[in-house]
Amino acid sequence: MREITYAEAIREALRQEMRKDKNVFLIGEDLGIYGGAFGVTYGLLDEFGEERVRDTPISEAAIAGAALGAAITGMRPVAEIMFMDFTTIAMEQIVNQAAKIKFMFGGKAKVPMVVRTPAGSGTGAAAQHSQSLEAWFTHVPGLKVVMPSTPYDAKGLLISSIRDNNPIIFIEHKLLYKTTGEVPEEEYEIPLGVADIKRKGEDLTIVATSIMVQRAISASKELEKDGISVEIVDPRTLKPYDKKTIIESVKKTGKVIAVHEACKTGGFGAEIAAMISESEAFDYLDAPIKRLGGLDIPIPYNRNLERHAVPQVEDIINAAKELIYR
Template sequence: MREITYLEAVREAMCQEMRSNPDVFIMGEDIGIYGGAFGVTNGMIEEFGQQRVRNTPISEAAISGCAVGAAVTGMRPILELQFSDFITIATDNIVNQAAKLRYMFGGKGKVPIVVRTPAGSGAGFAAQHSQSLEAWMAHIPGLKVVQPSTPHDAKGLMKTAIDDDNPVLFYEHKLLYGFKGDVPAESYSIPFGVADIKKAGSDVTIVATGIMVHRALEAAKQLEKDGISAEVIDPRTLVPLDEEAIIRSVKKTGRVVVVHEAVKRAGFGAEIASIIAESEAFDYLDAPIMRVGGLAIPVPYNPLLEKKAVPQVEDIVQAAASTIHHR
């Protein structure tokens, strides 16, 4: 199997869908000749032309409004927001229109929009371009939320997102764009709501999302040196969430750490912790549920401070070890 980057996997999924379905098109700021803020759409305008790779004005409100209109009239738009922070400008169209129209029309309408957006810190883009706001969107009924951590998952989940008749928020971590992995050349789908066990283990479950999956895997390697076997679970989609896979793992290990880059306060990790606490897995716990998340501060520009603001490998190791040594 060939190895390609996360960025290439996302692009390949979009191109394959656009070749097979003339209703699919992409719109966003500088996505044409420039190739998008991170180069994901490089070369697409040459293949598909300006009608299907549409450069837009710098107005997230206008772009998202056009996407909703296109979706409800039969098209399947992919909307690229340059940074996930800018979803604040598009929120009315996404939250009050896209998320609710199918329900309000008794299921007779479809709103097949994919909102692609780079998220997360680590690239030195400072407070207004480095946030992780996926928990906001997961809170809204009618929206699906996807957060792939590998090139293989990114390609398969993107196809599923484009084929879905509901609005999908597709979060791509900036630091993962250059990450390489094995990806089939043919088109394939990965179903929403199916978690992936990235590493099997027996002593503690680590549930991690996005780039934290890779830091959790590195933490698991370090924990092995101390005789601790960590199981790393990647939900892949927050909505729908594979609750059964998480509960099953926690029942096996008796300990759990939930890790995400977003601010710990009211982050999605709290939802996962609550699901565990309200399930039969609670009776199997040998230690309190641990949450590891970002500090409740704007993401700093300074690289040293930026690193301190979000979880690192050592933070995950410490949290997991504390569950083992709990008395």
């Protein structure tokens, strides 16, 4: 199968859905000629024109509100918030309005909107362009939260998200945009709420999200040299999330690390750990559940400090060994 990048996979999903459904359109800052801050929408303007690849002023609240207003009146907008950090400016519309309208109105509205946004550090962009704020959104009933880690998942999950009738926060990782992987040319859906076992293993489960899936894969290859067999579970969507696959994996291995880039305190790893400890998998644990997350600091600029602020491959290896050799 052909290989394309994560960014190309997202673009392909957008292009195919826009061809298929005239109600799908893009709205956000610098999507058109510029192609988006990370080039994801590059070239779509040529095919679909300014009407459907709609550049906005720098007005995140208006972007989210415009997507919402369009969604409840029959369109399927895909909004882009240039950096996840800037979702803060759109938060009122996303959290108070989009997430709740359907429920507040007794279920009598559809909100088919996607908010795509790049998260994560590693680009040297410092504290206001590097955050991973997914846990905030998972705390809001009415939203779905999607976090693909591979080009294949990115395409299939985005297609499912666009076709879904709920507001979706689709979180991309900047460092993944140039990663490559096999992606079918045709359209396909990956159901929201279904985890993927990225690697089968016996000794230890790593539940990883977004770029941490790739780091966990790298770590697992090193650990394999020491005879440690790692199973990697990628939830792919955090809301809803696939508890069963995680529980089954932990029952098999008896040891688990939850790893994400977002700050450890209040991060999604806490949810995973708590869920496991409340589940039948608790009785199968041979060791305490371990969480790896970002340090509780804003992302620093300095290359070395930035690297230290979030889990790296060696951190995952060390954490795995601590669990195995305890």
